[in-house]
Amino acid sequence: xxxxxxxxxxxxxxxxxxxxxxxxxxxxxxxxxxxxxxxxxxxxxxxxxxxxxxxxxxxxxxxxxxxxxxxxxxxxxxxxxxxxxxxxxxxxxxxxxxxxxxxxxxxxxxxxxxxxxxxxxxxxxxxxxxxxxxxxxxxxxxxxxxxxxxxxxxxxxxxxxxxxxxxxxxxxxxxxxxxxxxxxxxxxxxxxxxxxxxxxxxxxxxxxxxxxxxxxxxxxxxxxxxxxxxxxxxxxxxxxxxxxxxxxxxxxxxxxxxxxxxxxxxxxxxxxxxxxxxxxxxxxxxxxxxxxxxxxxxxxxxxxxxxxxxxxxxxxxxxxxxxxxxxxxxxxxxxxxxxxxxxxxxxxxxxxxxxxxxxxxxxxxxxxxxxxxxxxxxxxxxxxxxxxxxxxxxxxxxxxxxxxxxxxxxxxxxxxxxxxxxxxxxxxxxxxxxxxxxxxxxxxxxxxxxxxxxxxxxxxxxxxxx
Numbered sequence: 001x002x003x004x005x006x007x008x009x010x011x012x013x014x015x016x017x018x019x020x021x022x023x024x025x026x027x028x029x030x031x032x033x034x035x036x037x038x039x040x041x042x043x044x045x046x047x048x049x050x051x052x053x054x055x056x057x058x059x060x061x062x063x064x065x066x067x068x069x070x071x072x073x074x075x076x077x078x079x080x081x082x083x084x085x086x087x088x089x090x091x092x093x094x095x096x097x098x099x100x101x102x103x104x105x106x107x108x109x110x111x112x113x114x115x116x117x118x119x120x121x122x123x124x125x126x127x128x129x130x131x132x133x134x135x136x137x138x139x140x141x142x143x144x145x146x147x148x149x150x151x152x153x154x155x156x157x158x159x160x161x162x163x164x165x166x167x168x169x170x171x172x173x174x175x176x177x178x179x180x181x182x183x184x185x186x187x188x189x190x191x192x193x194x195x196x197x198x199x200x201x202x203x204x205x206x207x208x209x210x211x212x213x214x215x216x217x218x219x220x221x222x223x224x225x226x227x228x229x230x231x232x233x234x235x236x237x238x239x240x241x242x243x244x245x246x247x248x249x250x251x252x253x254x255x256x257x258x259x260x261x262x263x264x265x266x267x268x269x270x271x272x273x274x275x276x277x278x279x280x281x282x283x284x285x286x287x288x289x290x291x292x293x294x295x296x297x298x299x300x301x302x303x304x305x306x307x308x309x310x311x312x313x314x315x316x317x318x319x320x321x322x323x324x325x326x327x328x329x330x331x332x333x334x335x336x337x338x339x340x341x342x343x344x345x346x347x348x349x350x351x352x353x354x355x356x357x358x359x360x361x362x363x364x365x366x367x368x369x370x371x372x373x374x375x376x377x378x379x380x381x382x383x384x385x386x387x388x389x390x391x392x393x394x395x396x397x398x399x400x401x402x403x404x405x406x407x408x409x410x411x412x413x414x415x416x417x418x419x420x421x422x423x424x425x426x427x428x429x430x431x432x433x434x435x436x437x438x439x440x441x442x443x444x445x446x447x448x449x450x451x452x453x454x455x456x457x458x459x460x461x462x463x464x465x466x
Contacts, residue, residue, distance in 0.1 A: 045090050048150035052086040055143050071122045078115045082108070089151075105156070106163055108144055113167050116140075117175060129179030131205040138216045145224060154231035161224030165217040172213050181206045273387030276339050279347035279379060279427060280404050281320070282411035283311055283354060284329035286374040294371075304328060307373070310357055318350035323399060329411075333399055336386060344381045344430035345437035348423060351377045352442070352466075355420045377420060378411025381427035409454040410463065417449055417465050425462035 060079045063072050085108055092101045116136040119129065141164055148160050185205045193200040201207055285291070285307065292300045308325055315322050315332045319340075323331040334350070335343035354377060362372035382403035389398045410422040423446070432439045443464070451460035 044151040048147040049086040049090045051150065052144075052147045053083055055147070056083050056086075059140075071120050074120045074122050075115070078111070081111065085111070086147075102156070102159070105148070105152070105160065109141075109160070109163050109167050112140060112144065113171050117171050126180070126182075128181045128185065128206045129175050130181070130208040132175075133208055133213065134205065138220075141220055142223070145220065145227070149227050149231060152231075153235060154228040157224050157228040157231055161221040161228075164224075165221050168213065168217045172208060172210065175208050176210070179208070273385065275383050275385050275401075276335065277343070277382060277430075278336055278339065278384045278386075278399065278403065279334040279343045279381045279430075280384070280399070280407035281315075281332045281334070281347050281351060282326075282329065282378045282408050283332070284326070284376050284411055286376050286415065288328035291371065291373070303373075310361065311354060314350055314353045314357060318346040318353065320346065320350055331404075331408075333384075336399060342434055342436060344427050345434045345442060347379050347381070348427065348431055348442050351379050351421045351423070355466075375420065376411050376414035376422075378407050378409070378414065378422050379427050380407040380410055380424040381430045382406070382424075405456060406454060406461070409456070413452060413454070413463070414465075417452075419449075419465040421466050422449065423464045423466075425464065428464050 056079045060076050063075045063079075066072075085104055089101060089104045092104060116138075117129070117132050119127065119132060145157075145160060145164075148157060152160070182205065186207075189204050190200050193203065202209070291303075295303070304327075307328070308330065311330055312322055315330075318334070319342075320332045320334045321336045323333050332347075332350070334347040340346075354375065358373060358375050366372055380403055382401075384399050384401040384403050386399060389400075406424065410424060413422050414420065428443065428446070431437055431442055445466045446464045447466070449463040449465040452463050453460045
């Protein structure tokens with residue numbers, strides 16, 4: 001029999017897997033990816049808003065320290081509006097594409113452009129609109145860009161650069177076309193710096209210095225592009241980490257959590273074909289067909305889910321590997337992927353625990369007026385072959401060999417012997433050779449079943465029953 005435990009080596013399953021779907025699609029479908037991206041986005045937004053508030057507080061103090069006047073209150077009010085926008089972005093943040101979030105980011109850029117280019121309305125003396133370029137500091141855009149790298153995707157960073165360039169150049173065009181001028185200031189500058197044409201141009205209050213404005217947005221766009229590339233690398237890292245969590249969860253469906261942790265730390269392939277001694281267990285519901293006939297389909301499925309959950313808990317409790325569910329039963333192995341001296345004892349303990357758990361469950365079911373469930377358990381210990389089987393397009397991690405077949409036959413033998421569990425003599429002997437086990441306690445209630453003929457085997461096998 002083969003088990004679909006893991007489709008590739010552990011290293012590939014945990015660290016190399018590449019899905020064929022996009023990150024956004026997987027984020028919608030996969031809860032681990034969605035949770036990881038959501039947490040990353042929330043943490044980034046929270047950090048970005050806090051950084052924004054600290055930067056704005058420093059800016060407000062700096063403005064008041066350099067020019068403590070009524071005019072400076074205009075810029076302090078603008079700082080308060082930017083702080084409020086940061087809070088709104090924190091509330092609107094989401095992993096999925098959000099138009100509201102993008103609008104708030106766009107509003108940031110428009111507002112900072114207006115604050116820079118529109119003369120302070122609290123100032124009494126008018127001056128040329130182009131003179132604003134001589135007073136402002138374009139570097140404030142980099143504060144917002146730096147904050148955006150903490151919270152937004154690499155695509156949004158590219159949009160930040162494009163939007164900034166577009167808004168800045170459109171504003172430049174409006175200043176050139178419609179900005180107010182004071183011509184006599186140009187005349188006075190030219191008279192004062194006669195013979196120094198370049199210096200006159202740079203100091204002329206009516207000059208918007210178009211080449212410098214273009215250079216500003218080009219440099220910012222380049223920086224935004226570089227940061228976007230780094231953001232893309234970081235998002236891929238988050239995506240890969242989420243995939244690791246997803247793969248670990250998939251492995252945890254088959255292995256106990258402690259075994260999953262050990263496999264992740266060892267980082268060794270599972271796909272190497274090898275042979276080792278393993279304890280194999282089969283569990284089945286006796287008379288399940290008749291039981292299912294008396295129930296509605298949804299009731300049967302609900303019963304199986306409860307049954308499987310109880311079995312799974314016991315298998316993992318005793319360090320077993322859940323090989324597969326078999327309709328109304330399961331196959332479990334003890335000693336995969338890594339063997340231990342206690343595999344036989346763990347298998348026997350697990351079998352006894354399953355019978356005890358079923359007895360307690362049946363008592364509760366009878367009190368509730370439900371039909372009791374009888375289970376049968378077969379356990380054998382011996383060599384198996386482990387490794388990947390299948391084609392290049394689909395692989396299954398298989399547990400193969402006569403030991404698997406014998407364990408299945410022992411489970412079926414419980415009907416003839418009228419018992420709950422049948423264990424092979426080889427498994428019992430392995431338990432007795434376990435120095436850390438208490439064979440007298442584990443074998444309490446077991447009786448020799450004598451030599452039994454099993455289908456597919458030429459010689460009878462000594463078995464034990466309980």
